[in-house]
Amino acid sequence: MTKQILMCRPTYFDVKYEINPWMHCDNRVEPKRAKAQWQALYDIYTLKLGWQAHLIEPQPGLPDLVFTANGGLVIGGQVALPRFRHPERQGETPVFKPRFLNNGFKTLPIQAHDCEGEGEGDAVLWNDVPFAGYPWRSDRLSHQAVARALGVNAVSLQLTDDRFYHLDTALTLVNRSTVALYASTPTRESVDKVRRVVPNVVLASEDDALAYRLNALIDGEHIVLSDRATGLADMYRRMGLQVWPTPIDEFQKSGGGVKCLSLELRH
Numbered sequence: 001m002t003k004q005i006l007m008c009r010p011t012y013f014d015v016k017y018e019i020n021p022w023m024h025c026d027n028r029v030e031p032k033r034a035k036a037q038w039q040a041l042y043d044i045y046t047l048k049l050g051w052q053a054h055l056i057e058p059q060p061g062l063p064d065l066v067f068t069a070n071g072g073l074v075i076g077g078q079v080a081l082p083r084f085r086h087p088e089r090q091g092e093t094p095v096f097k098p099r100f101l102n103n104g105f106k107t108l109p110i111q112a113h114d115c116e117g118e119g120e121g122d123a124v125l126w127n128d129v130p131f132a133g134y135p136w137r138s139d140r141l142s143h144q145a146v147a148r149a150l151g152v153n154a155v156s157l158q159l160t161d162d163r164f165y166h167l168d169t170a171l172t173l174v175n176r177s178t179v180a181l182y183a184s185t186p187t188r189e190s191v192d193k194v195r196r197v198v199p200n201v202v203l204a205s206e207d208d209a210l211a212y213r214l215n216a217l218i219d220g221e222h223i224v225l226s227d228r229a230t231g232l233a234d235m236y237r238r239m240g241l242q243v244w245p246t247p248i249d250e251f252q253k254s255g256g257g258v259k260c261l262s263l264e265l266r267h
């Protein structure tokens with residue numbers, strides 16, 4: 001089935017506040033470069049891979065709306081809406097909600113459980129098992145709440161390094177048996193949990209994680225990732241994947257990469 005992605009043009013993308021260690025207001029975004037990088041990613045998805053990209057309207061005052069991966073966790077036509085930890089991003093949920101409702105998704109507000117969660121940023125779906133990160137942006141309770149509502153079991157992973165504040169900055173789902181992981185940010189127990197579920201855990205280096213090389217999107221045959229991911233890219237090629245490297249460093253100024261800019265819509 002054609003992969004369906006939700007994206008948001010970087011019309012208002014900027015670093016206007018600092019809510020993660022990557023963001024520095026004096027390290028200004030170059031809007032032209034950001035737009036070109038976003039467009040290159042969009043073109044890979046739509047023109048090269050034939051994926052379908054849906055767009056959500058950019059909103060002034062919401063510079064991080066471009067990171068649609070935080071707009072929800074979508075499984076089988078149901079979406080768990082985000083409850084953002086930082087007030088700077090809380091205005092995004094009312095933008096995502098009608099977008100999902102108007103497109104036939106049933107929303108499961110995790111607000112009802114009064115705990116935080118930031119969509120696919122912290123809940124990465126591997127064979128319908130959500131690996132869910134905490135504590136930087138999501139409460140552990142939100143994992144269970146979302147999992148129950150969606151009828152799946154979550155594997156909660158405790159992250160220790162705030163540079164990797166969302167799980168999708170440290171973990172890539174490679175295929176049905178493999179994930180790539182920067183194993184120094186989850187606790188030992190959490191790494192063990194991943195190993196118990198996933199037959200093949202490829203260990204990525206700190207350099208890989210720092211260059212946002214793990215923040216990648218895959219469809220079983222192709223992987224789209226940062227053009228700085230040369231070592232990992234070679235490994236993926238050896239695994240038989242077609243690799244699509246793309247420049248993404250303007251978004252890294254905000255602590256985001258390829259996957260953060262893309263939310264998978266699973267109907």
Ligand code: ARG
Pocket residue numbers: 019020023064067069070089120121122166168169254255256257259260
């Ligand atoms: N500046 C954004 C934030 O701090 C970046 C979000 C990146 N998204 C992700 N899925 N990792 O919230």
